[in-house]
Amino acid sequence: MTTVQEAAAVRYGIWVLCPAVGAAAVWGLKLASGWVTTLGWFPFQEVFELVTDIPEPWVTIAALGVGAAAGLVLAALWAADMLSVDVSPDRVALHKDDKRFEFERHRVESAFTDGKHLVLLSPSGAELARERSDLSRDRLERAFTSQGYRWRATDPFASEFRMWVEHAPELPAEVNALFTARRKAIAKYEHEEAAELAREIRKRGVAVRDEKKRQYYRCER
Template identity: 30%
Template sequence: MPGKEHSEVRDEHHGQHGQHGEMTGRTTELGHPRSDLLLLLVGTPLVGLLLGLAVPRLARWASGSPVLPWRDGIQFLGRLDAPWQVGLFVAAGFVAGVLLVLMAVSEDMRLKLTDEQVHVGQDGRSRTFERADVSAVFLDGRQLVLLGTDSGELVRGVPAPRAAALAEAFRAHGYPFRDADPHASLFHRWIPGTPDLPAEVHALLAARRAALGRKAPRDAGDLVETVRGLGYVVRDEGTEQYWRPLAGS
């Protein structure tokens, strides 16, 4: 449709190409929109290449500042302007750009939808959820969230497709895609020691805060699962943790 950007679609039975994800019969695979992939695959390595080319010149310009830290090292970089040295900078910048693209693509949530199941690939793990076990799907900022029948989070992560493509695909397969979290009003900011939570949950949230502080998202995610087992849902807003009880708890 003119004026819209979506992911690629392919119908395996008819060989047709279109929009909104890659569709095979009644299976929709959601990935990066073509425009985003083009920007990532071409733009990021190109920026790295240009930065590598500019390193000696930028270093010479920056070395004139009297308050610059690591001034000796920056002045050394500014003297590396022989053609083969500049070539090394360019190659390093290009390789760094390619690595950034590979990291960005590998960390994105990958989705495969059918009318009966949703398959989620994330952080090197693959999980499958039955349609009947999904009570709500919504976007929390840039993160896609699937809730179970107990209102607990089944999965949370940043997907590659655009919001409109996600909503259209989930709704086409009969999933309850919502405009917002249907339980948002039940969340409370976590205050250590509040009597509203058991001591065990306080200990887990304190451990999760420490995990987030040391940049350990896998550990933080595992703690969310443990907290859910005790009857609570956890989410983040900025640097603060928020919690609510599971529906019926």
Template identity: 30%
Template sequence: MIGDMDGDASRRDGTVLTFSPAARVLVLVVPATLGVLLGLALPVIAGWLVDAGVPVLGVVWKTARRVDEWWKVGVQAAILGAVGVAASVAIIRRSARITVGSGEVRLRTGDVEVVLARPEVAAVFLRGDELVILDRESRQLFAGEPQAGAAVLERAFRDHGYPWRAGDPFADLYQRWVPESGQLPVAVEAVLAARSVALRKKAEKETAELRTSLEKLGYVVRDDGGHQLWRPLVRS
């Protein structure tokens, strides 16, 4: 996600990394605007498609076509606009506002703030859209979507002396978890099996707790699509 570096933040207080003005407009305005426009246009589009004899859309489009009075169209537009607002809120709450200082890093995601002291941090890198921070035993201290973009993140962390990496330094060590493969201790297998269930249920809190349990057993796990990938901890 495109982001910005707060130019008013001093090196003593830290560099604040958040949405750029353009990205802020995209996040705050575009979803709601698209929702309203879709709500206004949907009856017209539906009518055209039904008249054109498009059968695949069926009752959904016939229902939308019945929204032909101005107040019904307005209500529909308001509902879809509210859905857009909810999408904006979700984007903001799941993305991290980051303050990088010479002594610590603060990462605020929604109402949760993680504070990491500089000596704890052994590697900082991007994994897809996620910013990942590892400690000296390769434990995952943080993984989340940042509000700032890649170039801004790299510059800020390097300027403050953090060990920025081009990618995951331990990527080659990961293996796909295969239940009862015999590669892992029984206790680790049990935690991965429980975490697999938690992932299917989308139980985020339980999933995070089981990740911590695995690290206590000497292993790291990350998710790749619907699969869990594991590796042993590595002391740097």
């Protein structure tokens, strides 16, 4: 079996780097708070004035604590967005945000990357998975080909995608409703919600991909 995942330095380093950067950033704002209060046009003046009123060392301790906590939240979001891929001769397993998506060998006709997404295709051309990741394309290709899977240079069905519009006539009402909900999630930067809605759409025989904030679809065979 071949496993492709982010380097250990990234997987573990974010739990140190993000809190450190967050603490440094908030501490920097604390140092600048006195100057900011002299800028009448700057927003959140009340917050900066409150900071200048808190005595040392409590204001520094609070700034470092708040910054580190914000960094931990960022690290958790980053870790949840990381994709890990296990490729073996008999199955492919994708791990993301405590979820596991497993596909037996006979279900996977080929794999490829589309921008930042890893895509698995079935023998009928249906998309089994389309998951976002920062994994190296070359590492993914080697993992799949070394286990006997077909790797495609591009999406063979790219020309079949069309932009989704409200109440697309060729889509069932249920699928259009999912697209509408997904559009709202994308607008709010709720990435995991958008990904989950895409999985629900895919279960109903429709592939979905994004370009900027526009949704595109193709009805699968």
